[in-house]
Amino acid sequence: MRIDLHTHTTASDGLLSPEQLVEKARQAGVQVLAVCDHDSTEGVDPAVAAGKRSGVEVIPAVEINTDVDQGEVHVLGYFLDHRQGWLQEFLRKLRDGRVNRAKQMVEKLNALGIKIDFARVRELARGAIGRPHVAWAIVEAGAAKSVDEAFTRYIGRNGPAYVERLKVLPEEAVRVILRAGGIPVLAHPGWGFHEPLIPQLVAAGLEGLEVYYPDHTPAMQAHFLSLANQHGLLVTGGTDYHGEGFATKAAIGSQYVPPEVVEKLKERYAEKQKLGAGTQPS
Ligand SMILES: [Zn+2]
Ligand SMILES: [Zn+2]
Incomplete structure (x- = not known):
């Protein structure tokens, strides 16, 4: 079973439209695909619809770009209810x-x-x-x-035309995803300074760690698995596919992700649904 829980479309900086991405996934034998555009869920509905037509299960998701002093931290949100107006307003502010x-x-x-x-x-x-x-x-x-x-x-950060981003803290992204009924997951924790942030993000409500990722060596993967266990976190994984050629580390679906990862994500989502998370009026 091929699973890819980290992909991008033209709704952010991916090269393929949601429909093209789903078709690419189908061709690669991917059965479960999550569309995680940066600060946007615009690709979710078209991808879900395309997935229904071609037999690829599409999980709604987002990747919120946040900032700490050392650089960017990306927080993935799985199964969030992207139709909520307040969430769209928040994402729009980030895109503006x-x-x-x-x-x-x-x-x-x-x-x-x-x-x-x-x-x-x-x-x-x-x-x-x-x-x-x-x-x-x-x-x-x-x-x-x-x-x-x-x-x-x-x-680049030290380049003469560099401009700072509008700052959002990773904790805020975690809270936004929780409020939208989603499962917040720290993306690619192998990026330099991320690991020391884990305890504070767990305190803010972080629920998962992206353990399976093309940049992670087997040793890093084992280390992050044990960290996830230690903090009681779910694990996820994917390729961070952006389309051929650009910012792409690995072909779609080529990162091994164990099937129980999807089962556990779905269990957590079902628990949240039962508790009525993410349905609070804004
Ligand atoms: Zn990222
Ligand atoms: Zn990404």
Whole structure:
């Protein structure tokens, strides 16, 4: 059984539409797929509908980008009720922050003599705009040879055109996902400074750890499994697939995720449903 609980669509920085993503998953033999766009659930309904047509089970999800002093922390939310108005308002605020940030980066790049147009960045982004789209525009303008180089030279944390994000703490993302009836999971905990944050996120209500991830070595995987046990956390996993070529570490469905991961996620979701979580009026 192939499972991929971490994928992106054009609703954020993925290259495939929700329908194309589901088709790609079907071709790869993926039976359970979660669509986790950055700060957006716009891809969820079309993916669920496409999944119903082609026999791929699609789990609604999101990946909220948050910030701590050391950098970004991503919090996944599974089975959240994405139709809630207050949640959409929260996500919209994050996306607007992205747009403003991209505009400011374009201004800084223009001031550096790099001629890129914000309209082009928006066009490249299609969905939620992010630094990768600015990087593509830089490459298109011939000011860097690759997205990596665009980051290193211009828009990386220490680059001359870097602009801070609208800050959201990971704890806030955890609370938002819980309030929407979802299961908050720390994404790719192998990213440098993430591990020391786990106890405080557990205190805020974190319920899972993304143990199975292409960047994780077998030793890291074993370590995160034991950490999850220690804190009573669920485990999840996926490829973080963005479409071929761009920001993609592994082919869709190629990261081994044990089937009981999905069973346990569903059990937790059923428990929440029973308790009426996420149905509070806002
Ligand atoms: Zn992420
Ligand atoms: Zn991701």
